[in-house]
Amino acid sequence: MADDKSGREKQARDADNRQRRRDIEAELERGDEPEPPIETDVLAALESELEPLSFPVTGAKLVAAVGDTDVPAPTETYTVAELVPDAEVETFDSPRAVRLQIQRPTVAMAMKRVVEASTGLPHRDRFGSQREAYLKTFHALQRLDGDDDDALVSAVAEWIVEQIHEKKEVPGSRAVRRQAAKLCRANGYQIRNDDWLGV
Template structure:
């Protein structure tokens, strides 16, 4: 492959795609969900309709086909529309990628809001590593408070969306982690230095 800008961009896209595939495989193999499992009966109907979609598909296409299905966690009820960004920029290579997305509904709902807010920015790049860091931060917030897993996620997600509106830029993943760590400490949640939020 030529060592020019196009070649480097293709290598970066390929590396990102491979990382996404590895992450999906890991998520599917792991049975240790941080959130309670979703309702099985509704999931069966969702699975049938999801398998009928032609993949690869955009987030908008997935939402158009299965957006009205509901996914329940122990704390809340979500529609797939709440969990999958309704945008053409978001692409899913397989039904497994969508399943991974809806498996952790609290994190998926927050990421959907952030991704849709980032779509309003001109020339905004929300790369895979930054998105992964955001997801890890939201997952750490869920784990920090087992009683009310939405409180921290909602607060940090609201902060990110507000920053996008006010500053016309996504905060860095480090800024998001710092804000999440501050939220945890202000609300009495223990954050050790060796944890993701221990920044």
């Protein structure tokens, strides 16, 4: 390339375009990040507080024992009681299971609402098969919602709770994914057919 005015301008434009592409790619990568997890040292400190408990332990006993313990997250501080279902039907096999429950606070609060709403249902045993699918749906929604206020996770959790109260049973995972996809599309998110939510 010639070392003249037009050659230097083209080089500058090309450099600007490359930088813009890098900025856009970085923004897209950050946009897919879910809520930052709670720091591992915070979770390790909580695990040490759980050592006196005899596992497996129910959510109700866990909340009674350490419910007021603060759990500092990157954006806010929660208590264990805000993240763990206060229910006899929810059981944690180990401190690691508790850690996994509270690692993503938005998902933990959504699952807490669903578990507590489903307590006392006549066919509560069916929830066990739905639990993993609900978690996977909430995580998919959180990745889509990115750095927003996790409104999609809250909206789907609210819908599940409403369905439980109206129909006296937990909705199937397919119905939950369908509702989640409907809300996503209504809010301008693209859902591909091969996505978890693409039902």
